[in-house]
Amino acid sequence: MYKVLTETIFFVIILNIMGRKKQGNGRDSNPKYLATKVYGGQTVSSGSIIVRQKGSRIKPGSGVGIGRDYTIYSLIDGMVEFVERKGSKVVNVIPVPK
Numbered sequence: 001m002y003k004v005l006t007e008t009i010f011f012v013i014i015l016n017i018m019g020r021k022k023q024g025n026g027r028d029s030n031p032k033y034l035a036t037k038v039y040g041g042q043t044v045s046s047g048s049i050i051v052r053q054k055g056s057r058i059k060p061g062s063g064v065g066i067g068r069d070y071t072i073y074s075l076i077d078g079m080v081e082f083v084e085r086k087g088s089k090v091v092n093v094i095p096v097p098k
Contacts, residue, residue, distance in 0.1 A: 032052070032054075033052065034052045034053055034054060035051075035052060036050070036051050037049050037050060037051065037052065038050045038051075038080050039080065039082075040080055040081055040082045041079065041080065041081075042079070042080050043077075043078065043079050043080075043096065044074040044077070044078065044079075044080055044093060045074065045077050046074055046075055046076050046077055047073060047074065048073060048074045049071055049072070049073050050064065050072045050073060050074060050080060050091055050093075051071070051072040051091065052069075052071050053070050053071070053072070054070065055070055056070050057089070058072060058082075058088075058089045058090070058091055059085075059088055059089065059090045059091075060072050060090070060091065061083070061085075061090040061091055061092035061093075062092045062093070062094075063075050063076045063078060063092055063093030063094065063095065064091055064092060064093050072091055074093045075093070076093055076095055077095065077096070078093040078094050078095040078096050079093065079094050079096050080092075080093055081093070081094055
């Protein structure tokens with residue numbers, strides 16, 4: 001009786017474990033919203049975020065700064081310009097007279 005009961009419990013536990021759907025690690029990170037926020041030809045004010053990116057895929061040029069998370073932002077008021085320099089993309093902010 002005892003042996004039958006323990007075998008039944010054992011099989012129920014094993015079937016319960018094997019029948020579960022695999023869930024991975026059970027955690028999920030928040031979205032980072034990485035993208036180009038302002039495109040070429042648009043005007044920006046100083047401090048505006050131009051590009052949020054992972055790594056320095058787009059390099060900062062004149063009138064532009066880069067944060068420690070590689071966010072490119074405007075240092076001056078002006079118009080955004082994307083150019084290619086030595087095979088890499090560079091973003092500049094050109095001051096526009098008022």
